[in-house]
Amino acid sequence: MKRAAFLTLLIFFFNTVSLWGAEAKKAIEVFPSTPFYQYIIYETLAIFWIAIIGLIVIIRMKLREIERVQKLGLDAPVKENNEKQTGGDNAP
Amino acid sequence: MKINYSLITRRTFLNTLLGGWLLAFLSGSFLALFKFAFPTLGKEPDFVILKNVDDYMNIPPNSIKPFAWGGKLGIFFKRADGALVALKGVCSHMECNIAYKPEERKFYCPCHKGWFDETGKNIKGPPPKPLEIFEYTLEEGKLIVARKGVKVELPKA
Amino acid sequence: MNCQRLKDWFDERYDIAPLRKFARKKLVPSHRYDLWYYTGGIVLFLFVLQFITGMLLSFYYVPHAEHAHKSIIEIVTKLNMGWFFRSLHHWGAQLAIFTLFVHLFAVLLLKAYRKPRELLWFSGFILLGVSLFFGLSGYLLLWDERAFAAVKVATGGAGAFPLAGNFIKAFLRGGIDVTGETLTRFYAFHVAILPLATVFLMALHVFLVQIHGMSVPLSLKDAALPQEPFFPNTVYKDFTVWLVILGIVVTIAVLFPPEIGLKADPLAAPPEDIKPEWYFLFLFQTLKLFPGDILGLNGETIAVVLVAAGIFILFILPLLDKKSSREEKSPLFNLIGIVYLVYFLVMTIVGYFS
Numbered sequence: 001m002k003r004a005a006f007l008t009l010l011i012f013f014f015n016t017v018s019l020w021g022a023e024a025k026k027a028i029e030v031f032p033s034t035p036f037y038q039y040i041i042y043e044t045l046a047i048f049w050i051a052i053i054g055l056i057v058i059i060r061m062k063l064r065e066i067e068r069v070q071k072l073g074l075d076a077p078v079k080e081n082n083e084k085q086t087g088g089d090n091a092p
Numbered sequence: 093m094k095i096n097y098s099l100i101t102r103r104t105f106l107n108t109l110l111g112g113w114l115l116a117f118l119s120g121s122f123l124a125l126f127k128f129a130f131p132t133l134g135k136e137p138d139f140v141i142l143k144n145v146d147d148y149m150n151i152p153p154n155s156i157k158p159f160a161w162g163g164k165l166g167i168f169f170k171r172a173d174g175a176l177v178a179l180k181g182v183c184s185h186m187e188c189n190i191a192y193k194p195e196e197r198k199f200y201c202p203c204h205k206g207w208f209d210e211t212g213k214n215i216k217g218p219p220p221k222p223l224e225i226f227e228y229t230l231e232e233g234k235l236i237v238a239r240k241g242v243k244v245e246l247p248k249a
Numbered sequence: 250m251n252c253q254r255l256k257d258w259f260d261e262r263y264d265i266a267p268l269r270k271f272a273r274k275k276l277v278p279s280h281r282y283d284l285w286y287y288t289g290g291i292v293l294f295l296f297v298l299q300f301i302t303g304m305l306l307s308f309y310y311v312p313h314a315e316h317a318h319k320s321i322i323e324i325v326t327k328l329n330m331g332w333f334f335r336s337l338h339h340w341g342a343q344l345a346i347f348t349l350f351v352h353l354f355a356v357l358l359l360k361a362y363r364k365p366r367e368l369l370w371f372s373g374f375i376l377l378g379v380s381l382f383f384g385l386s387g388y389l390l391l392w393d394e395r396a397f398a399a400v401k402v403a404t405g406g407a408g409a410f411p412l413a414g415n416f417i418k419a420f421l422r423g424g425i426d427v428t429g430e431t432l433t434r435f436y437a438f439h440v441a442i443l444p445l446a447t448v449f450l451m452a453l454h455v456f457l458v459q460i461h462g463m464s465v466p467l468s469l470k471d472a473a474l475p476q477e478p479f480f481p482n483t484v485y486k487d488f489t490v491w492l493v494i495l496g497i498v499v500t501i502a503v504l505f506p507p508e509i510g511l512k513a514d515p516l517a518a519p520p521e522d523i524k525p526e527w528y529f530l531f532l533f534q535t536l537k538l539f540p541g542d543i544l545g546l547n548g549e550t551i552a553v554v555l556v557a558a559g560i561f562i563l564f565i566l567p568l569l570d571k572k573s574s575r576e577e578k579s580p581l582f583n584l585i586g587i588v589y590l591v592y593f594l595v596m597t598i599v600g601y602f603s
Binding site for chain 2: 301305328331333
C-alpha cells in the first residue's frame, strides 16, 4: 500500500517537471532573479525543512512516550471519576 | 516516571520541547504570511533612472555624488584612478549611511566605526559584508542604475 | 501553563464533559489499509492552507478584466513574498484536488461508502464538485490566454446539456460570451460562494465522520483489529503527515512557480494545443472521443449526457450497492470501482500525452 502511494506521488511530480522547461522562455519573472534573493530563498527552504524534521522527531518521541505509558496499562477505558484529571498528570 | 534526581518528568520535557519548537515554527511561518499581508513598504527599487547625466559622469576623481536609491542613499564614486562606480551608500552592518573620506580613500560608517576600501570591501570594524555595487548604463541620455543581475524594463510613457 | 482558573471559569458556564468523554472514547482501528484514512485529513489541511493564502492574495487582486492580469504580475514581481504565496496557492490547489481524487477512490474501493455512511459519500462527492469548480474559477482569475480559452471550452461544454444547457452557460458566463462579466462572476464564486459552501459541507462531513467513526473494509470486519485512541495517538500521526505535506507543497511552490501567460484577448486566436488543467483532462478526453454527429444527433450533447450519467451513477453508488449495505461481499461493485479508477487514470494520461 505504501508503495502505491509513493508511486502516485511520483507520477504527480512528474507532471510538474514539464512545467519547468515551459517556464524558462516566459517574459514575466515568477521567481526573483537576483542571485542574492535566490540564495536567501533556498537557505530559508533548507531551514524550513530542518524545522519540519525536528518537529517530526519530537512528535515521534512523544508518541513513543505515550504508547509506552499506554502499554503500562493505562489504556484501559478511563473511569468516570477520573474525568476531571487532565491528561498530563496521570503518569504512574 | 520521575527519576529520583530529575527535576522534571520526561513528559514535561517533551511537552516543553514540542511546544517551544512548534511556537518557533509557527511564528516563522506566520512571519512570512504577515510579510505578504502587510503592504510592501520601503522596498528598494530594482533600478532608478537619473536625468542629468553629465553631473554624475563628470565628477572629479576621488570624490562622490549622492543620488536617491528609492528611499535610500546611493553614491556615484570616481576613484582616484578615474574608474566610475555606483554603489549603495548604506553600511552592510546596521544600515547607516556611509561617508567617503577622500584623504584616506576609504568609506567610513560612523555608527560603529566600520571601514570599506575603494572597491567597497569591508576592511575594518563590524561590517560583515562588502558594500552593494550597482551596474549602470547610459541609454538615450539617461543614466540607469540597476541592481546586479536585474533586467531593466523601462516603463513605456 | 495549566490555567486552572480559566478552565474553571469555562466549566462553570459550559458543560464540556460529554465532549471530553467523546474525545477520550474515539478509537481508530489500525490495519493494513489505514494509510488511506490520512487522505481526508490531508485534504482538510490543504483547504485550510488554501483559505489562508487565498485571503492574503485577495488583498491585492483586482477582479476586473482590465486590471486582473496586471495585478497578479504586481503581486508576483513587486510585493514581499508575493511570488511565493501565489505559487503556494496554485500548488496547494493542485495537491488538494489530487488528494481528493485519491480519497475518493480509496473510499470507493474500500467500500467505505456503504450503509450507514451514504450521506458522507454524498457530501464528499459534492465537495469534490465544489473543489473542481474552485479550480476552474480560480484558474480564470489569472485572466491570461490559456485560462480564457480553458474557461471558454468548459462553459461551452456545459452549454451542450440538453434543455438547460444554454441557460447554464449564460448563467456561468454572465452573458453570451466569456467576457469581463464572467471574471467578476467567477471571482464571486471563488471568494464568496464556494468557500461558504465548502465550510458548511466540510463541517457536515467531519461531523458525520465523528458520528459513524472510521469505516473498516469489508474484508476485515470480522478480524479483531487493534484500536488506537484518536486522541492523542492518531492526532499526532495526522499532524506529522500534515507537516510533511506542508514541506512538500512549499518546496514545489519554491522550485516550480507557475508561469503567467499573456493577457487574455477575446479577439485573438487561442494559443496552440490548449489543454485544461489535469483534473479536467478525463472529461476533455472523453468529449474528444465522440464524433460531431451521431445518427443525426449532436455528438457533443450525447457525450455530455453520457458523462453526466456516469458521474450520477457514481454519485448514487451507495444506494445501488445493496449487497455491501448488508455487509456482504459485492464483487460486482469492486469491478465497477476499478473500472471508474482505470477509466479516470487512462483518460488523464492519454489526455496529458496527446
